[in-house]
Amino acid sequence: MPKRTLLRALSGPLLLLAALLLGGCGGIKGQGYLFTEGGKALRLNEEVTLTQGHMNLVFDAEPGLWSRLRLYNERVDFSTPVASEAYAGNGFLLRSQDSGLAYDIRASWREERGLLTERDNREDCTTAGYCRKQVARLVCDRKSYRPGTERYEEHLDDANCVQEPVYVTDYFPDCPGTRQVRTRNRQYQLLVRVDFLQPRTERSPVAVFDGQTRPRERELEVLSEGRCLIR
Template structure:
């Protein structure tokens, strides 16, 4: 097998194992009586601190992953398993020894105000790329009468060139002040005996890394050409 193909396959395998990013967090896995939790022939979880990766919405690569320095468990989550702020993965669908019920809720944090710079456009003089119509030794700029007259001439070709001129949409930046809300998700993952009305045999209790959501733009400065 060519080396490049092998590298691509290894990268794909790593991608499938870890998911496509996902929401990350930390927590603690509590098992019944502190006993090991055997999910299948290859994976056994033990009580202790674990890292979490999951997808809050269904998608092609949606997965649940629990891992630490001793074990790395990952399983796909199908679209049908999702409902509201959680999912229920049946053992008969996953091939695991237990059903998995995951749920999460948002915990809001502080309100903050932040100054940032954002891209914008404004009218003015700047250097931009335009398409010139080159006909023998003469060239014409789009929007001019000569350009339209010679556009279909056989001896004319369009070439990109950079010019400094007045444009209605020069690229620039401006300062903005925004109000933001810090938040994180509190996550619980229950491992349940299939078709049994009894408490979970194991519970992962954790939280995601703090995140921030923009609520509104408080002020915008003038767009300054770069």
């Protein structure tokens, strides 16, 4: 394959890979304030300089293939990958020698619990009853047979028979339905701190990001379940 053609063929996958690396695959979102030493600008590398002020945050609390740390606002957008081995407990330490940045980055977070709530929801379920479902009919000339019947088994291997999906209304053991459930939930958010440290020193951080994630909710238990009603 000519070199130019090969480059064109690779350009699509490479662009997709670059987009994934820059944007990650989601992450936990939050916001906070970056404090810098003496209010001075914080130069991380030749391309990125952070300044004191409000910033948005995206990070991954668990190590993974696309784990990243991102700090950004309307003036600057900083993002760096975080290797799995950098994680320990509720935090990670990204060393300058590994990242190529001017500073070590130490991130930590802890959970702050909020209110207990009870919520009524509807969830999918299955139950026995009459409903309309798709089944595989065995069609043999002008006759058709449903799975589970004696005729179906007799004609299953006939050369002139084919299986066709059809919708029928009948009694089934697993009709789709919904039911009402009441759950107890806990509101929570993560308090996040990101320190920028001089490599190989014991000095205080030259900059600190102090923030919190967006409020979230975790289901603790199901308090009650209603009867499954066929849709």
